[in-house]
Amino acid sequence: MTGEDKKNNTIEKEIQELVKARLSVMPDNVFISIGANGETYTRDELIEHVNKKDDIGKLIIDIDMGFLRALKEGEIYEQIVFNN
């Protein structure tokens, strides 16, 4: 494994941990419906999917990172101002 690969792995691991930390605020009595088969997930199930980095886990990470990217690039701020 090259130094670059190691760095990327560390970043990915850190992102995974951050996403899990942000999911941990989801209340016990709240669920999320995702996907073609109508699956409904609890907070702990979502965290488990992020741990496994399966399709659902990757989707959760993508949504989280997509939002942060849009926030950083000013896209969300623009929309908020535009809609005000």
Add this chain to the structure above:
Amino acid sequence: MNKLFLITRPNYEITTRYLFAWSGIIVDTAKAKGINVVELRKDKANRKEFESRLTKLKPRLVIINGHGSDTCVTGHDGEVLVEAGQNEDILCSKIVYSLSCNSASCLGAESVKAGALCYIGYKTKFTFFHQNKITHPLDDNIAKLFLDPSNQVALSLLKGNRTQDANRKSKELSMKNIRKLLSSASSKESALYAKFLWSNMHNQVCYGDQEVCF
């Protein structure tokens, strides 16, 4: 001639239970406006009924609630109603709104190529948080954050708005909810809801004729 629209309303698990309840608002609104509604409820939301009603009654507006993939949308018990490469021509000359995962990415584009006037839908997963209120989904204020904006597409179309305006008004309602969720007065989990709502909004697309009205 009275306007006519067709809506599918499967109801067989928690996600479709919520969509069933929220789509009831669309049906009630249409009826109050004197618009004729063809409802395919529960097990009537099957391919045979869907194709038969579209062919015989020729509704100009079709609203599909259910699950989906890149290439198809489904009805009750996951039965495929429309599939790219199979029967997307059934949507020819129709304005379509599909509240389902992914279907805009391939089926939406293919339907427009096959003659659909417009296809509004989602390029990726449509997700929503809820409190599992199976008996009273409409009392769920968390689900409301997600399903009111999606309902807005259909409600705007019923009002006679152009497709691009129906799509825009729905996104504006999403942004209004996101703004509320990101405000300092909101709960600690609000930012989590805002992210998923942003994803729905960001992946909501309107293909085909942007000027056409119901």
